[in-house]
Amino acid sequence: MSYLQLANVTKKFRSADNLETVALDQISLTVERGEFVAIVGPSGCGKSTLLQIVAGLIPASGGQVRLEGRVVTAPPPEAVYVFQQYNRSLFPWRRVLDNVAFAIEHQPSVSRAIARERARHFLSLVALDAHAEKFPWELSGGMQQRVAIARALTAEPSILLMDEPFSAVDALTRLNLQVLLLSIWERTKVTIVFVTHDVDEAIYLSDRVSVMTSSPATISEVLSVDVARPRRPIETREERRFLELRHYLLDRLLHTNADPA
């Protein structure tokens, strides 16, 4: 049995004028332990909603999410969700170190000293130990998202659910964060489901890319990314297979996306 299984996950919203919209339509997907799976799709196709259902943050209207065989009804302890909006998910009243320690300080078995010690370890993993005593808003956007990643890792999850985590930083910072994330993934063997609207990013990072379409809001296909690892930020993007996949995916997304933006 797969590590993460989505079976016919459906989400319906009722708008103010009582019209029902289908935000997610019968989505099925499996993810193996240790796998890096990207979900790529146009803005507003429901990628984030899907990820929040997997994280147990919102309930599905139909279908099931199973993590290690158990049905997800509340946020599972082994999963951590990383938000796109790092500046809203970090707490401005806590210093960087205490923001990271937040991940585990509520656990009864973890003392305050141990929480801070582990937080410091994961801060050094994202090369921010020198900024431990600063407040989040004193750091750049890319650094803030590294703090958020360190915080997620401190909880030592077996699966990271990342919602467009790099879409709010500049292009170069984004490349650096991608390299950092891959090195962490290779070291920790954590499973990652990564939502993005950036086709390059999806191919560069993942083992498989799931393509999501808007109407109907579902996963239309899943591609294996047969591009060799370790991936390198410049050379990988110049490989023939990378370019083929990029061409194919962009072609699919442009043609399934009904309204030309």
Add this chain to the structure above:
Amino acid sequence: MLTRLRSRVVDVAPGAAFIAALLLCLEIAANSEWVNRALLPPPSSWALVVWDLIASGQFIAPLTETLLRLAAGFAIGVAAGTGLGLVMGYWRPFHDFMEPLVELMRPIPKAALVPAMVLFLGIGDSMKITSIALVVFFPMLINTVQGVRGTDPVMIDTARTFGYGSAAILWKIVFPAALPFIFAAMRVALGLGMVLAVLSEMVAGSGGMGFLILDMQRSFRVRQMYAWLVILAVVGLALTALLGAVERRVLHWGLTERPTGVKRTRGKD
């Protein structure tokens, strides 16, 4: 530090000069009998009384009496209003249950309740402290509810993904997120609390600044009455400044220090 002090002095200078000019006008008006000196003696004569009260130490007992009651009533009102506001703001069914009662009680001027409270609590400290607590309670409650409601859902979801339960989220996320609202309410509530502190002493009292102001007026010691008003004004100013200092210390992450460009935007996609 010194430059900060200097810039602060520069900031308040025009306002202070305006007050001085107004007092000077009053002084001239009183001395040239444009106003009845018996009703409005010149400010310099109030100042002499203030000086006397301070030099002799006579101001201490009434001031302490009023301030202690204000402190007790304020503390009770803030604690109760904030506590209930957190629960009401966070837990919808409780909010819907309590809201009609709150909305019914809120518009009543709390001063109008003082006679009723005298019936139940007599004319002693408990009546006065209760009056102050009551008038402090409502702005605290309303603002705290608003602050709780305004908590960024991303912060709450962040706590949920790390396995935090409702009570921990309320204490560790919602409460600090609502603190700017809570402090804004405290500033309003402090002024209202002072009104009720003085008023309750006027209604039923044997001491305190409110009692003295009324007593001086009745015994036609008008200069003394104005002197106590001056002291009351200075005390109010000092308490507001104290609260401001506490607020700046607690809300250290506030917008003042934040570099521009860090926008807290809502929504995505």
